Amino acid sequence: MFTAKKRRLAVFGAVAIGAMVALSGCSSSNPLKSGSTATASAGTIVIGSQQYYSNTIVAEAYAQALEAAGFKVDRQFNIGQRSVYLPELAAGKIDLIPDYSGNLLQFYDAKTTAKSEADIEAALPKALPSGLRVLTAAPATDQDTYTVTKAFSDKNGITSLADLKKFKGSLVVGANAEFQVRPYGIPGLKSVYGTTATLKAIADSGGPLTVGALKSGTVQLADIYSADPAIKANDFVSLADPQNMILPQQIIPVADKKIDTKAAAVIEKVDAALTQEQLISANSKSVNDKSSAAVIAKAFLQAAGIVK
Numbered sequence: 001m002f003t004a005k006k007r008r009l010a011v012f013g014a015v016a017i018g019a020m021v022a023l024s025g026c027s028s029s030n031p032l033k034s035g036s037t038a039t040a041s042a043g044t045i046v047i048g049s050q051q052y053y054s055n056t057i058v059a060e061a062y063a064q065a066l067e068a069a070g071f072k073v074d075r076q077f078n079i080g081q082r083s084v085y086l087p088e089l090a091a092g093k094i095d096l097i098p099d100y101s102g103n104l105l106q107f108y109d110a111k112t113t114a115k116s117e118a119d120i121e122a123a124l125p126k127a128l129p130s131g132l133r134v135l136t137a138a139p140a141t142d143q144d145t146y147t148v149t150k151a152f153s154d155k156n157g158i159t160s161l162a163d164l165k166k167f168k169g170s171l172v173v174g175a176n177a178e179f180q181v182r183p184y185g186i187p188g189l190k191s192v193y194g195t196t197a198t199l200k201a202i203a204d205s206g207g208p209l210t211v212g213a214l215k216s217g218t219v220q221l222a223d224i225y226s227a228d229p230a231i232k233a234n235d236f237v238s239l240a241d242p243q244n245m246i247l248p249q250q251i252i253p254v255a256d257k258k259i260d261t262k263a264a265a266v267i268e269k270v271d272a273a274l275t276q277e278q279l280i281s282a283n284s285k286s287v288n289d290k291s292s293a294a295v296i297a298k299a300f301l302q303a304a305g306i307v308k
Contacts, residue, residue, distance in 0.1 A: 022195035046262060048085050048094040049077040052205040053293070054227065054283050055143060057250060059100040060297040061270050068307040069266045077293075081178055082107045089254065090129045095268070096255040101137055102247025103144070103182075104254060111182050117248040128254070135264055138271035140279040142227040144184060145238040146173070152220060153237040160240040164195040171197040174213045175223035176205055184246045185223075195233035197221070202299040206230075227276065229284040251279070272291045 022205055047064055049059035055140040056077050063073045076094055079085040086107065088094050105112050108127040114120045117137070124134050133175035153159055156167055162170065180199050189195045202210045206224040211237045212220040215234065224231060224238070226249075231238060251274060253267050282300055285291045 003192060010241065018288050031266060035058040044072040044074050045073045045096060046076055046094045048079045048088065048097040050085065050097070050099075050205070051078045051080045051288050053207070054225070054279070055098055057282050057293045057296050057300075058274070060293040061149060061274075061300055062096065062098065062253070062267055064297050064301055065266050065270045065296075065306050066263060068184075068301075069262065071266075072262060082178065083178070086254075088217075089256070090131060092131070095259065096253060098251055099254045101134075101252045104134075104252065106183050106247065115244050115251055117159040118237065120247060124252075131257055133255055133257045133259075134175050135255060137250040138266045138273045138274035138279075139299060140249070140276045141228065141248060141250045142225045142279060144223050145226050145231075145248050146221045146241075147214065147224040147236045147238045148221055149214060150235045150237055150285060158239065159237065159243070160242060161189070161193045161195070162192060162242055163239075164189070164197075167195075169220075171195065171221060172200050172219045173197050173221045173223065174200050174202045174210045174219035176203060177201040179223055188245045227279045227283055229287050233288075269305075269306060270301070273300075273306065 023145055032064055046190060047059050047066075049056040059077060067073050079088065079094075079097075082103070083096055083100075083174050083282055085094065088095060101117060101124070102114075105114060105120050105127055109123070112120075112123060112127070114123045121134070121137060129132065149156065156163075158164060158167065173186065173189075175180065175185065176197075180201075181187065185196055186199050189197050200213065200219050204210055206222065209225060210219075210222045210239070211230045211234065213219045214224075215237070221239075224236070226238065230236070251271065253271065255264070255267075278300060282296050285296050285299075286293070298307070
Protein backbone atom coordinates (compact mmCIF):
# COMPACT_ATOMS: atom_id res chain seq x y z
CA MET A 1 0.00 0.00 0.00
CA PHE A 2 1.19 3.54 -0.55
CA THR A 3 2.43 5.64 2.35
CA ALA A 4 0.43 8.66 3.45
CA LYS A 5 0.95 11.76 1.36
CA LYS A 6 0.03 15.10 2.86
CA ARG A 7 0.91 17.58 0.25
CA ARG A 8 0.10 20.90 -1.32
CA LEU A 9 0.23 20.83 -5.10
CA ALA A 10 2.52 23.44 -6.62
CA VAL A 11 0.98 26.41 -8.40
CA PHE A 12 1.56 26.24 -12.13
CA GLY A 13 -0.75 29.06 -13.24
CA ALA A 14 -4.18 28.81 -14.73
CA VAL A 15 -4.55 26.14 -17.41
CA ALA A 16 -7.21 26.49 -20.06
CA ILE A 17 -9.07 23.21 -20.01
CA GLY A 18 -12.60 24.25 -20.85
CA ALA A 19 -12.64 22.78 -24.34
CA MET A 20 -11.19 19.48 -23.22
CA VAL A 21 -13.53 19.12 -20.25
CA ALA A 22 -16.48 19.82 -22.51
CA LEU A 23 -15.28 17.22 -24.97
CA SER A 24 -14.80 14.49 -22.42
CA GLY A 25 -17.91 15.28 -20.41
CA CYS A 26 -15.72 15.07 -17.33
CA SER A 27 -16.51 17.47 -14.50
CA SER A 28 -13.09 17.22 -12.82
CA SER A 29 -11.45 20.60 -12.28
CA ASN A 30 -7.77 21.20 -12.90
CA PRO A 31 -5.94 19.99 -9.75
CA LEU A 32 -3.03 22.36 -10.39
CA LYS A 33 -5.18 25.46 -10.73
CA SER A 34 -3.82 28.40 -8.76
CA GLY A 35 -4.76 28.18 -5.11
CA SER A 36 -6.02 24.59 -5.17
CA THR A 37 -4.97 22.01 -2.61
CA ALA A 38 -5.41 18.29 -2.22
CA THR A 39 -4.60 16.02 0.70
CA ALA A 40 -4.89 12.25 0.52
CA SER A 41 -5.53 10.15 3.58
CA ALA A 42 -3.27 7.30 4.68
CA GLY A 43 -3.06 4.53 2.11
CA THR A 44 -4.77 6.52 -0.64
CA ILE A 45 -3.55 6.03 -4.22
CA VAL A 46 -3.38 9.38 -6.02
CA ILE A 47 -4.10 8.95 -9.72
CA GLY A 48 -3.39 11.66 -12.25
CA SER A 49 -4.27 12.11 -15.91
CA GLN A 50 -3.09 14.21 -18.78
CA GLN A 51 -5.14 17.12 -20.03
CA TYR A 52 -6.53 14.81 -22.72
CA TYR A 53 -9.96 13.20 -22.66
CA SER A 54 -8.81 9.72 -23.72
CA ASN A 55 -6.11 9.64 -21.04
CA THR A 56 -8.68 10.68 -18.44
CA ILE A 57 -10.89 7.74 -19.43
CA VAL A 58 -8.01 5.31 -18.86
CA ALA A 59 -7.13 6.96 -15.54
CA GLU A 60 -10.76 6.69 -14.46
CA ALA A 61 -10.76 2.99 -15.35
CA TYR A 62 -7.71 2.50 -13.12
CA ALA A 63 -9.45 4.42 -10.33
CA GLN A 64 -12.71 2.46 -10.48
CA ALA A 65 -10.93 -0.91 -10.67
CA LEU A 66 -8.76 -0.06 -7.67
CA GLU A 67 -11.78 1.12 -5.69
CA ALA A 68 -13.60 -2.12 -6.51
CA ALA A 69 -10.56 -3.99 -5.15
CA GLY A 70 -10.78 -2.10 -1.86
CA PHE A 71 -8.27 0.71 -2.40
CA LYS A 72 -8.92 4.36 -1.61
CA VAL A 73 -8.35 6.62 -4.58
CA ASP A 74 -7.81 10.36 -4.97
CA ARG A 75 -8.39 11.58 -8.56
CA GLN A 76 -6.15 14.41 -9.75
CA PHE A 77 -7.13 14.59 -13.43
CA ASN A 78 -6.40 17.01 -16.29
CA ILE A 79 -2.98 17.93 -14.92
CA GLY A 80 -1.39 18.87 -18.25
CA GLN A 81 1.69 17.78 -20.17
CA ARG A 82 4.71 15.72 -19.07
CA SER A 83 6.71 18.75 -18.05
CA VAL A 84 4.09 19.26 -15.33
CA TYR A 85 2.91 15.84 -14.21
CA LEU A 86 6.15 13.82 -14.33
CA PRO A 87 7.90 16.08 -11.79
CA GLU A 88 4.77 15.76 -9.61
CA LEU A 89 5.00 11.98 -9.91
CA ALA A 90 8.73 11.94 -9.14
CA ALA A 91 8.09 14.18 -6.12
CA GLY A 92 5.49 11.77 -4.73
CA LYS A 93 2.54 14.14 -5.16
CA ILE A 94 0.78 11.67 -7.43
CA ASP A 95 1.27 7.91 -7.43
CA LEU A 96 0.09 6.71 -10.82
CA ILE A 97 -0.70 8.03 -14.28
CA PRO A 98 -1.34 6.37 -17.65
CA ASP A 99 1.25 7.45 -20.20
CA TYR A 100 2.40 6.48 -23.71
CA SER A 101 5.51 4.36 -23.99
CA GLY A 102 7.58 5.97 -26.76
CA ASN A 103 6.88 9.55 -25.76
CA LEU A 104 7.57 8.73 -22.11
CA LEU A 105 10.98 7.31 -23.04
CA GLN A 106 11.86 10.27 -25.25
CA PHE A 107 10.95 12.69 -22.47
CA TYR A 108 13.77 11.25 -20.36
CA ASP A 109 16.08 10.20 -23.21
CA ALA A 110 15.65 12.32 -26.33
CA LYS A 111 18.52 10.47 -28.04
CA THR A 112 17.19 6.97 -27.49
CA THR A 113 17.83 4.50 -30.30
CA ALA A 114 14.88 2.29 -29.30
CA LYS A 115 12.41 1.70 -32.14
CA SER A 116 10.22 -1.27 -31.25
CA GLU A 117 7.81 -1.49 -28.34
CA ALA A 118 9.97 -4.24 -26.81
CA ASP A 119 13.05 -2.00 -27.03
CA ILE A 120 11.16 0.88 -25.46
CA GLU A 121 9.89 -1.15 -22.52
CA ALA A 122 13.40 -2.52 -21.95
CA ALA A 123 14.88 0.99 -21.96
CA LEU A 124 12.30 2.67 -19.74
CA PRO A 125 13.44 1.27 -16.35
CA LYS A 126 16.92 2.72 -16.95
CA ALA A 127 15.59 6.07 -18.12
CA LEU A 128 13.06 6.73 -15.36
CA PRO A 129 13.93 8.48 -12.09
CA SER A 130 14.89 6.02 -9.37
CA GLY A 131 11.56 6.23 -7.51
CA LEU A 132 9.40 5.36 -10.51
CA ARG A 133 8.51 2.20 -12.40
CA VAL A 134 6.36 1.21 -15.35
CA LEU A 135 3.83 -1.61 -15.28
CA THR A 136 2.91 -3.83 -18.21
CA ALA A 137 1.68 -1.87 -21.22
CA ALA A 138 -1.79 -2.29 -22.71
CA PRO A 139 -2.23 -3.65 -26.25
CA ALA A 140 -3.90 -0.33 -27.17
CA THR A 141 -1.86 2.44 -28.73
CA ASP A 142 -2.70 6.11 -29.14
CA GLN A 143 0.11 7.37 -31.30
CA ASP A 144 0.92 10.84 -32.57
CA THR A 145 0.26 11.15 -36.29
CA TYR A 146 0.83 13.82 -38.89
CA THR A 147 -2.64 13.99 -40.37
CA VAL A 148 -3.90 15.90 -43.42
CA THR A 149 -7.22 16.32 -45.17
CA LYS A 150 -8.00 13.93 -48.01
CA ALA A 151 -8.25 16.93 -50.36
CA PHE A 152 -4.68 18.00 -49.47
CA SER A 153 -3.41 14.44 -49.84
CA ASP A 154 -5.09 13.89 -53.22
CA LYS A 155 -4.18 17.30 -54.68
CA ASN A 156 -0.49 17.05 -53.76
CA GLY A 157 0.07 13.31 -53.95
CA ILE A 158 1.11 13.18 -50.30
CA THR A 159 0.48 10.00 -48.34
CA SER A 160 3.78 9.78 -46.45
CA LEU A 161 6.01 12.10 -44.44
CA ALA A 162 8.66 11.42 -47.07
CA ASP A 163 6.39 13.03 -49.68
CA LEU A 164 6.32 16.38 -47.86
CA LYS A 165 9.68 17.52 -49.22
CA LYS A 166 8.18 17.79 -52.71
CA PHE A 167 5.49 20.23 -51.53
CA LYS A 168 6.28 23.71 -52.85
CA GLY A 169 4.22 25.80 -50.43
CA SER A 170 4.70 26.57 -46.76
CA LEU A 171 3.65 23.97 -44.20
CA VAL A 172 2.07 24.75 -40.84
CA VAL A 173 1.54 22.04 -38.25
CA GLY A 174 -1.22 22.32 -35.63
CA ALA A 175 -0.16 20.70 -32.35
CA ASN A 176 0.59 21.33 -28.69
CA ALA A 177 3.40 23.81 -28.04
CA GLU A 178 5.73 20.95 -27.07
CA PHE A 179 5.78 19.89 -30.73
CA GLN A 180 8.29 22.70 -31.32
CA VAL A 181 11.00 20.75 -29.49
CA ARG A 182 9.91 17.10 -29.44
CA PRO A 183 12.16 14.73 -31.45
CA TYR A 184 9.27 13.70 -33.71
CA GLY A 185 7.94 17.27 -33.98
CA ILE A 186 9.23 20.21 -35.99
CA PRO A 187 12.92 19.23 -35.43
CA GLY A 188 12.24 15.65 -36.58
CA LEU A 189 10.52 16.74 -39.77
CA LYS A 190 13.69 18.64 -40.67
CA SER A 191 16.34 16.16 -39.55
CA VAL A 192 14.60 12.94 -40.59
CA TYR A 193 12.54 13.98 -43.61
CA GLY A 194 14.24 17.19 -44.79
CA THR A 195 11.01 19.16 -44.46
CA THR A 196 10.74 22.64 -43.01
CA ALA A 197 7.51 23.50 -41.21
CA THR A 198 6.30 26.01 -38.67
CA LEU A 199 4.14 25.30 -35.64
CA LYS A 200 0.76 26.74 -34.80
CA ALA A 201 0.41 25.96 -31.10
CA ILE A 202 -3.07 24.61 -30.30
CA ALA A 203 -3.42 23.47 -26.71
CA ASP A 204 -6.06 20.76 -26.99
CA SER A 205 -3.99 17.64 -27.75
CA GLY A 206 -5.48 17.01 -31.18
CA GLY A 207 -8.99 17.89 -30.04
CA PRO A 208 -11.74 19.94 -31.71
CA LEU A 209 -9.66 23.10 -32.07
CA THR A 210 -6.92 21.18 -33.87
CA VAL A 211 -9.44 19.34 -36.03
CA GLY A 212 -11.14 22.63 -36.88
CA ALA A 213 -7.84 24.25 -37.87
CA LEU A 214 -7.08 21.36 -40.21
CA LYS A 215 -10.54 21.41 -41.80
CA SER A 216 -10.43 25.18 -42.34
CA GLY A 217 -6.96 25.11 -43.91
CA THR A 218 -5.42 27.20 -41.12
CA VAL A 219 -2.88 24.37 -40.84
CA GLN A 220 -1.86 21.81 -43.46
CA LEU A 221 -0.90 19.11 -40.98
CA ALA A 222 -2.17 18.29 -37.51
CA ASP A 223 -0.97 16.09 -34.69
CA ILE A 224 -4.05 13.93 -34.10
CA TYR A 225 -3.73 10.74 -32.07
CA SER A 226 -4.28 7.49 -33.91
CA ALA A 227 -7.20 6.32 -31.72
CA ASP A 228 -9.13 9.56 -32.26
CA PRO A 229 -12.47 8.92 -34.02
CA ALA A 230 -12.14 12.32 -35.73
CA ILE A 231 -9.74 10.77 -38.27
CA LYS A 232 -12.34 8.38 -39.65
CA ALA A 233 -15.26 10.76 -39.16
CA ASN A 234 -13.61 13.45 -41.31
CA ASP A 235 -11.98 11.11 -43.83
CA PHE A 236 -8.56 12.46 -42.84
CA VAL A 237 -5.33 10.83 -44.01
CA SER A 238 -2.66 9.99 -41.43
CA LEU A 239 0.68 10.10 -43.23
CA ALA A 240 2.90 7.03 -43.24
CA ASP A 241 6.17 7.28 -41.32
CA PRO A 242 8.64 5.08 -43.26
CA GLN A 243 11.61 6.12 -41.09
CA ASN A 244 9.76 5.30 -37.84
CA MET A 245 10.39 8.79 -36.52
CA ILE A 246 7.37 8.50 -34.21
CA LEU A 247 7.94 5.73 -31.69
CA PRO A 248 5.21 3.22 -30.72
CA GLN A 249 2.88 4.71 -28.14
CA GLN A 250 1.26 1.89 -26.20
CA ILE A 251 -0.63 2.95 -23.09
CA ILE A 252 1.64 2.23 -20.16
CA PRO A 253 1.12 2.99 -16.44
CA VAL A 254 3.97 4.84 -14.75
CA ALA A 255 3.87 4.61 -10.99
CA ASP A 256 5.60 5.18 -7.69
CA LYS A 257 7.77 2.17 -6.87
CA LYS A 258 5.98 1.90 -3.52
CA ILE A 259 2.91 0.46 -5.22
CA ASP A 260 2.15 -2.96 -3.77
CA THR A 261 1.66 -6.15 -5.78
CA LYS A 262 -2.11 -6.25 -5.34
CA ALA A 263 -2.60 -2.72 -6.68
CA ALA A 264 -0.19 -3.38 -9.54
CA ALA A 265 -2.09 -6.55 -10.46
CA VAL A 266 -5.39 -4.63 -10.60
CA ILE A 267 -3.93 -1.98 -12.89
CA GLU A 268 -2.32 -4.56 -15.18
CA LYS A 269 -5.63 -6.44 -15.42
CA VAL A 270 -7.25 -3.25 -16.72
CA ASP A 271 -4.44 -2.77 -19.22
CA ALA A 272 -4.64 -6.35 -20.44
CA ALA A 273 -8.29 -5.78 -21.38
CA LEU A 274 -7.62 -2.45 -23.11
CA THR A 275 -7.38 -3.37 -26.79
CA GLN A 276 -7.17 -0.94 -29.70
CA GLU A 277 -10.84 -1.57 -30.50
CA GLN A 278 -11.84 -0.88 -26.90
CA LEU A 279 -9.89 2.38 -26.83
CA ILE A 280 -11.38 3.65 -30.10
CA SER A 281 -14.85 2.69 -28.87
CA ALA A 282 -14.28 4.55 -25.58
CA ASN A 283 -13.01 7.63 -27.42
CA SER A 284 -16.02 7.56 -29.74
CA LYS A 285 -18.41 7.50 -26.79
CA SER A 286 -16.67 10.57 -25.39
CA VAL A 287 -16.46 12.55 -28.64
CA ASN A 288 -19.70 11.52 -30.33
CA ASP A 289 -22.02 10.65 -27.44
CA LYS A 290 -20.58 13.16 -24.95
CA SER A 291 -20.52 10.46 -22.26
CA SER A 292 -18.49 11.17 -19.14
CA ALA A 293 -15.20 9.45 -18.39
CA ALA A 294 -16.82 7.77 -15.37
CA VAL A 295 -19.66 6.27 -17.41
CA ILE A 296 -17.34 5.11 -20.21
CA ALA A 297 -14.83 3.57 -17.81
CA LYS A 298 -17.51 1.70 -15.86
CA ALA A 299 -19.01 0.20 -19.04
CA PHE A 300 -15.55 -0.93 -20.20
CA LEU A 301 -14.70 -2.51 -16.83
CA GLN A 302 -18.06 -4.29 -16.63
CA ALA A 303 -17.70 -5.68 -20.16
CA ALA A 304 -14.21 -6.92 -19.25
CA GLY A 305 -15.52 -8.58 -16.07
CA ILE A 306 -13.28 -6.46 -13.85
CA VAL A 307 -16.13 -4.83 -11.90
CA LYS A 308 -19.78 -5.75 -11.47
